[in-house]
Amino acid sequence: MPITRDEVAHLARLSRLALGDDELDHFAAQLDVIISAVARVQEVAAEDIPATSHALPLTNVFRPDEVRPCLTADQALAGAPAAEGDRFRVPRILEEES
Amino acid sequence: MSLTRMTAAELGELIASGETSAVEVAQAHLDRIAAVDGQVKAFLHVDPDTTLEQARGVDARRAAGEELGPLAGVPIAHKDVFTTKDMPTTAASKILEGWLPPYDATVTARLRAAGMVILGKTNMDEFAMGSSTENSAFGPSRNPWDLTRVPGGSSGGSSAAVAAYEAPLATGTDTGGSIRQPAAVTGLIGMKPTYGGSSRYGLIAFASSLDTPGPLARTVLDAALLQEAFSGHDPMDSTSIDEPVPSIVAAARNGDVAGLRVGVVREFDGEGYQPGVLARFREAVELLESLGAKVIEVSCPNFTYALPAYYLIAPSECSSNLARFDAMRYGLRVGDDGTRSAEEVMALTRAEGFGAEVKRRMMLGTYALSSGYYDAYYGKAQQVRTLIARDFDAAFEQVDVLVSPTTPTSAFELGERADDPVAMYLADLCTIPSNLAGNAAISVPCGLADEDGLPVGLQIMAPVLADDRVYRVGAAVESALADRWGGPLLAKAPEL
Numbered sequence: 001m002p003i004t005r006d007e008v009a010h011l012a013r014l015s016r017l018a019l020g021d022d023e024l025d026h027f028a029a030q031l032d033v034i035i036s037a038v039a040r041v042q043e044v045a046a047e048d049i050p051a052t053s054h055a056l057p058l059t060n061v062f063r064p065d066e067v068r069p070c071l072t073a074d075q076a077l078a079g080a081p082a083a084e085g086d087r088f089r090v091p092r093i094l095e096e097e098s
Numbered sequence: 099m100s101l102t103r104m105t106a107a108e109l110g111e112l113i114a115s116g117e118t119s120a121v122e123v124a125q126a127h128l129d130r131i132a133a134v135d136g137q138v139k140a141f142l143h144v145d146p147d148t149t150l151e152q153a154r155g156v157d158a159r160r161a162a163g164e165e166l167g168p169l170a171g172v173p174i175a176h177k178d179v180f181t182t183k184d185m186p187t188t189a190a191s192k193i194l195e196g197w198l199p200p201y202d203a204t205v206t207a208r209l210r211a212a213g214m215v216i217l218g219k220t221n222m223d224e225f226a227m228g229s230s231t232e233n234s235a236f237g238p239s240r241n242p243w244d245l246t247r248v249p250g251g252s253s254g255g256s257s258a259a260v261a262a263y264e265a266p267l268a269t270g271t272d273t274g275g276s277i278r279q280p281a282a283v284t285g286l287i288g289m290k291p292t293y294g295g296s297s298r299y300g301l302i303a304f305a306s307s308l309d310t311p312g313p314l315a316r317t318v319l320d321a322a323l324l325q326e327a328f329s330g331h332d333p334m335d336s337t338s339i340d341e342p343v344p345s346i347v348a349a350a351r352n353g354d355v356a357g358l359r360v361g362v363v364r365e366f367d368g369e370g371y372q373p374g375v376l377a378r379f380r381e382a383v384e385l386l387e388s389l390g391a392k393v394i395e396v397s398c399p400n401f402t403y404a405l406p407a408y409y410l411i412a413p414s415e416c417s418s419n420l421a422r423f424d425a426m427r428y429g430l431r432v433g434d435d436g437t438r439s440a441e442e443v444m445a446l447t448r449a450e451g452f453g454a455e456v457k458r459r460m461m462l463g464t465y466a467l468s469s470g471y472y473d474a475y476y477g478k479a480q481q482v483r484t485l486i487a488r489d490f491d492a493a494f495e496q497v498d499v500l501v502s503p504t505t506p507t508s509a510f511e512l513g514e515r516a517d518d519p520v521a522m523y524l525a526d527l528c529t530i531p532s533n534l535a536g537n538a539a540i541s542v543p544c545g546l547a548d549e550d551g552l553p554v555g556l557q558i559m560a561p562v563l564a565d566d567r568v569y570r571v572g573a574a575v576e577s578a579l580a581d582r583w584g585g586p587l588l589a590k591a592p593e594l
Binding site (some may be wrong): 003007011014018019023031034038039040042043044049050051052053055056058063071075076079082088092093 | 197417444448457
C-alpha cells in the first residue's frame with residue numbers, strides 16, 4: 001500500500017482542504033489505486049535522461065519595462081468576498097497574542 | 099437551408115453579402131438553444147440581450163464600412179474557462195459561481211475583434227479536469243447522438259453545442275485531449291494547436307505547460323478559420339510563440355495527401371480498444387493510402403508511459419495553480435464568522451467549493467511534489483516527457499504525420515466511469531503524447547462504430563508548428579469521406 005490514510009490527511013492539510021472522515025477514507029482508497037497506476041513511470045530506465053518541464057525551449061522572456069493600463073482598485077475588488085476601503089478584507093492571519 | 103445548419107464559412111459569406119445579418123444569425127441560434135438546450139445542457143450561461151447587442155455592434159461596424167474578417171457576425175459558443183467581462187466565468191466550479199471577470203482573455207478579445215458573436219459560456223469538467231463533463235459542479239452535458247451518453251470532456255459543453263447545431267463553432271482547451279476527445283465522440287473536428295500558438299492569457303489555468311486553446315467545428319475549414327482568428331503571438335503570455343506560422347486556412351482549403359508519408363503508431367492498438375473504433379481507424383488508413391499516401395507502421399515505445407506521466411505532471415501543476423483560490427480576493431468564502439483564522443476559512447472554502455476530481459488531483463500533485471517522493475514521481479514523469487518528445491522526433495524523421503484513433507472507445511454512458519478515476523483517465527490514452535511534446539494534433543470524424551452507431555475520431559499528429567499539415571490531411575480525409583457518405587457524418591445524427 002503506497003499511501004496511508006494519515007498521509008492523505010497530511011496532503012489534505014497541505015492542500016488547504018478541510019476534509020471529513022468519510023472523504024478521507026474515500027480519497028485514500030482512490031489515491032492508492034491512482035498512485036499504483038502512475039508509479040509505472042518508474043519502470044523507465046532514465047538515469048541520464050534530462051527532465052522536460054516545458055515543451056518549448058524557452059528560458060527568459062523579457063518585455064519592455066513600460067507602464068501599461070491595469071485594473072483600477074474598484075475593478076480588482078469587484079469580485080472580493082469582502083472589501084474595506086481600497087483593500088481586501090480577510091480573516092485574521094496572525095494568532096492573537098496570549 | 100436553415101441558418102443553424104450552415105457552416106461558419108457559409109454564414110460569414112452570407113452575412114458579408116448582406117443577404118442576412120449578424121442579428122438574424124444570432125437570433126436563429128438563440129432560438130435553437132432555447133429549443134434544445136434543455137435536453138443537451140451544453141450551456142452554463144446564455145444571455146440573449148448581451149448576444150444580440152454584440153450582433154448589432156457587428157452589423158453597425160459593417161454598415162460603417164469597416165473591413166471585417168471572414169467570421170464577422172458568426173456566432174460562437176465559448177468555453178467557460180476563458181474570462182469574459184460581460185458574462186460570468188466559472189470554470190464549472192462552485193468556487194467561482196457568479197464571478198464576473200474584470201477583464202477579457204486574449205482569445206475572447208480576439209473573437210470580439212474578429213466580429214464574432216458570443217452566444218454564451220459552455221459547460222465543462224470543473225477546471226477542465228475530466229473527460230465527460232460529469233465533473234461539472236452544475237451537472238453534465240449530453241451527447242446529441244445519444245442523450246444517455248457523455249459528450250466527452252473537458253470541452254464537452256462545446257462539443258455538445260456544435261453537434262446539436264446550437265452554434266457553428268466553439269472554443270475549447272486541450273490539456274490532455276480535452277478538445278480532441280469530445281470532438282471525436284460527437285462527430286466533430288477538434289484541433290489542439292501547437293503549444294504556444296494560442297494565448298493562455300485569461301484562460302483559467304489547470305496545467306500551464308500543457309493548456310492549449312483550440313477550435314471545435316463541423317468542418318475542417320471552419321476549425322482553421324477559428325484557429326486563425328484567435329491565434330498568434332500575445333505579449334501577455336510569455337510562452338506564446340513569436341514566429342510566423344504557415345497558413346492553416348490555405349491548408350484546410352487544399353486537402354491533399356499524395357506522396358505524404360503517414361505513420362501508424364503501433365502502440366495505440368490492442369487491449370482496451372473497442373473493435374468498432376479500430377475497424378473505422380483501419381479503414382481511414384486504407385483511405386489515406388488510396389488517396390496516394392505512403393503508409394508505414396511506426397513504433398513510439400515510450401507512448402505507453404504517457405498516461406502515467408501526464409497524471410503526475412498535470413496534477414502537480416494544478417496543485418500549484420489552484421492555490422490561487424484562497425477565498426480572499428474573488429470567488430466563494432465559507433465559514434468567516436469572525437472566530438476562524440484565514441487558514442481555516444481557506445480550507446473550509448476549498449473543501450466546499452471544489453469537486454471530488456479537483457481535490458483528488460490537488461492531493462495527488464501535492465504528493466508527487468513532496469520531498470521524498472519528488473524524484474520517484476514528478477522527476478521520473480519529466481524524464482518520460484523527454485523520451486516522448488524523442489519518440490516524436492524519431493518518428494517525424496521517417497514520416498510527415500502520425501495517425502491513431504483519437505480515443506480507445508466511442509462515447510461511454512453517463513455514470514459509467516464517474517467514480518472510477520483510472521477508467522476515466524484511459525479516455526485520454528492516445529491524445530496525451532501531443533500535449534507532453536507540445537505538437538499539433540487534430541481529430542476528424544472517420545465513421546460510426548458498428549457496436550453502438552456512435553462516432554469515431556481519427557487523430558492526425560504533426561510536428562511542432564506544422565499545424566498546417568494536420569489541416570491538409572484532415573481536409574483530404576473529410577472530403578473523401580463526404581463523397582463516400584454523401585455528406586458529413588453529423589448528418590447521420592438523430593434529430594433532437
